[in-house]
Amino acid sequence: MTIQSFIPPHRILMGPGPSDISPQVLQALSRPTVGHLDPLFVGMMDELKVLLKYAFQTENEFMIAVSAPGSAGMEACFVNLVEPGDKVIVCRNGVFGERMRENVVRCGGIAITVEDEWGTPVSVSKVEQAISQHPDAKILAFVHAETSTGALSDAETLGALAKQNNMLTIVDAVTSLGGVPLLVDKWQLDAVYSGSQKCLSCVPGLSPLTLSSKAIEKIQARKAPIQSWFLDQSLVLGYWSGGSKRSYHHTAPVNSLYSLHEALLILKNEGLENAWARHKAMHEKLKLGLEKLGFKFVVQEEYRLPQLNAVYIPDGVDDVKVRSHLLNEYNLEIGAGLGALAGKAWRIGVMGYGARSENIALCLRALEESLTQ
Amino acid sequence: MTIQSFIPPHRILMGPGPSDISPQVLQALSRPTVGHLDPLFVGMMDELKVLLKYAFQTENEFMIAVSAPGSAGMEACFVNLVEPGDKVIVCRNGVFGERMRENVVRCGGIAITVEDEWGTPVSVSKVEQAISQHPDAKILAFVHAETSTGALSDAETLGALAKQNNMLTIVDAVTSLGGVPLLVDKWQLDAVYSGSQKCLSCVPGLSPLTLSSKAIEKIQARKAPIQSWFLDQSLVLGYWSGGSKRSYHHTAPVNSLYSLHEALLILKNEGLENAWARHKAMHEKLKLGLEKLGFKFVVQEEYRLPQLNAVYIPDGVDDVKVRSHLLNEYNLEIGAGLGALAGKAWRIGVMGYGARSENIALCLRALEESLTQ
Missing domain, CATH: 3.40.640.10 (Type I PLP-dependent aspartate aminotransferase-like (Major domain))
Incomplete structure (x- = not known):
């Protein structure tokens, strides 16, 4: 086994963490x-x-x-x-x-x-x-x-x-x-x-x-x-x-x-209130887009975390295949379901530096393309 | 309190660890x-x-x-x-x-x-x-x-x-x-x-x-x-x-x-045997120099670690003053004594990337200057 320096690709991290780092x-x-x-x-x-x-x-x-x-x-x-x-x-x-x-x-x-x-x-x-x-x-x-x-x-x-x-x-x-x-x-x-x-x-x-x-x-x-x-x-x-x-x-x-x-x-420097508002605003954008794609949220709106969006995997969609496609084709990571939700839901993180319009746009477009490929 | 990005100086780390990092x-x-x-x-x-x-x-x-x-x-x-x-x-x-x-x-x-x-x-x-x-x-x-x-x-x-x-x-x-x-x-x-x-x-x-x-x-x-x-x-x-x-x-x-x-x-890539030999060679250089300066080692030669050199602080020398001088004037960190040796010994690390001739030379020269200042 010849081992060389590990040069990771630049992933966009929209799973449950680690999140995108500035x-x-x-x-x-x-x-x-x-x-x-x-x-x-x-x-x-x-x-x-x-x-x-x-x-x-x-x-x-x-x-x-x-x-x-x-x-x-x-x-x-x-x-x-x-x-x-x-x-x-x-x-x-x-x-x-x-x-x-x-x-x-x-x-x-x-x-x-x-x-x-x-x-x-x-x-x-x-x-x-x-x-x-x-x-x-x-x-x-x-x-x-x-x-x-x-x-x-x-x-x-x-x-x-x-x-x-x-x-x-x-x-x-x-x-x-x-x-x-x-x-x-x-x-x-x-x-x-x-x-x-x-x-x-x-x-x-x-x-x-x-x-x-x-x-x-x-x-x-x-x-x-x-x-x-x-x-x-x-x-x-x-x-x-x-x-x-x-x-x-x-x-x-x-x-x-x-x-x-x-x-x-x-x-x-951003201010806590501004950070909270940014997470909420990015969540709203993501939510609208996900709903247009037909996704249903695991959590009722009232109790939903803006930074961690758990959505059910649509019927007939292959969990691993789509996540692998997102990762390999778009360098985009979203999270698998954990525990009782394993195989049933995805977890899309909108956290910290990752809560930006460009990430939301990429995620929605890449998801749309992956689901219909 | 105005807080800004923390920009550390470039220290040469010759204490008990952390050691110099390449x-x-x-x-x-x-x-x-x-x-x-x-x-x-x-x-x-x-x-x-x-x-x-x-x-x-x-x-x-x-x-x-x-x-x-x-x-x-x-x-x-x-x-x-x-x-x-x-x-x-x-x-x-x-x-x-x-x-x-x-x-x-x-x-x-x-x-x-x-x-x-x-x-x-x-x-x-x-x-x-x-x-x-x-x-x-x-x-x-x-x-x-x-x-x-x-x-x-x-x-x-x-x-x-x-x-x-x-x-x-x-x-x-x-x-x-x-x-x-x-x-x-x-x-x-x-x-x-x-x-x-x-x-x-x-x-x-x-x-x-x-x-x-x-x-x-x-x-x-x-x-x-x-x-x-x-x-x-x-x-x-x-x-x-x-x-x-x-x-x-x-x-x-x-x-x-x-x-x-x-x-x-x-x-x-260096090879374990070469790394061991390098630590030993650098220790020998340091030891010669320290002995010339009159230092006595805490540990008998037979059991001495090349990478961690504990030496008694010479009589009449101010522990904290000398270490602070080394740090502030030369950006050189050596270690204080710990436990039973606190205040009585210094610990000079020659570890990993820090086990290099330039570090030994600097340490010996800076110590000599600090002791006689």
Whole structure:
């Protein structure tokens, strides 16, 4: 086997992530590596915290990027907040709710699941019922924007419900951050994690994470030790807490953090509200075009994520053949269905830098041509 | 706070890692992102496995890069191989041996520590003694190249000892891979992890990991579930095992993997033996120069790592002042002491792309000027 340098083609990424990345972010990625304890790098990390706080709309002191993908961000929340025997209400309306349940079990917690159909949001009344049946539950965990279905849940109401019942919330904001409103402080959310490769349009591999002071209190009051060393946030904080006291925990992924800094700066300069409006406008364009082509959406309009459009594959259309054709002929990637929707739906992402008119136009035209070829 | 794009200076990295990165690797890093399930990307990952097997000198079927830094590679070994109640002999002669012990405890295992002085290698006779006192121990864990001290341990003899006693080995090869001989199959090592940012001269954030068939058997025979979802290698393998059956686990850090592919290709083209010889030759140059300047090494010559040179800070010399001067005046980073050696030693890395005559010359000259300024 003769191996040569890998020169990837220029794909247009309209799947569930990674999303299209702006040339500016890729350029930042390849800037010269400096040491992870270099004072200049430490300064950049302080700025990164400020930019992340803006994106999450929070004043939380605890604001970091986990040095690993969103799944590790999820696990960081559970291993730190769930102690053996803790009851956690987990809402399951797609792949990532199920992953949350797995995490609870692996932490020795007791998972009470609230089930909703794939493609529907988390039912607030079912959660209310679960809380009244399990008044000893300590945590409510749910996915804000289900990447497997494209359904948006009402994080504000769920957050308020948890607070009324003296519970903490763990919220998956992997696909929501930067694409739809997410107001961590206003909605009183406690542990919120995201991913770099969705609406932030940064390279995959980082998971922004914020914890409220109430979440920190629960971690500090733990009796059982945290089962993960790598994800033990009491140790990680020693590195991220800034200033000259910064202590070594692990070697930060320096270059990836450059690119996150750049991606967040782009978001800040555009303004969150403008970014949300752009996602919505591009979604509307795509929706009109898809409906003209006869596509039906998996999710009802009211709960639909603009950045993740799950549509049923039309009858008689070969899933793999069309997606391969789009990829090979147009360099266009759209996403396959996942879990219960595998083979039944496609997921078209309109995320971050990918939420542009030229991408929508290409996608619609290429889909039309591929379906009628 | 006005935040602008972060433009780092060009540092020369001669600390304990991250090491100097070749422009070729940084260029690979910023190539266009493709989807993590793109057939072309899957092909690149198959090549990456081949290149990693060469670097580790193994035919192990299980060969991946964990999507997180070396500490996560370490944790991946322990959470998968150690079940609650398992006895693990852990050799502690620096920071990373202690981290291994922490991992054993967090997995519910029983850690039997074999203690050696910082700066000395793991004592084979002490390990023999520990094994005879604990014949029920299932795993022997040790650090091949201690990044905190620069001491090389005899992985070949320790590996043979473990096999004679029907034990598995967990080996930290973070700083050894690519810098000194590491022969995973010949030495019969079972779980070996490394880091991208040392002698491979790739960006920080990835942890190459290989498992022997015996290690896989132990994982498959587990009764207790693996406490980490993210690091559960039985799940990760579904993604890395290749071909069209590739299943989604988490979004791979696409661009970082491009750069690892490129870094490993550079190593393959140079040849492992040549890379080892180059590290040794550059170490000799550095050693001569350092001795002329009056420096004393922490580690005896016999056990000294060429790629990580720990030297005592001369009496009367201000640690922080000199390192800051090197950084600010020469853009040269050398490493501070860690743990027991904090404030007492410096760690000068000669790793991967950084193991070049021009770096050695600069380091010696800049050190001389800084000490006498």
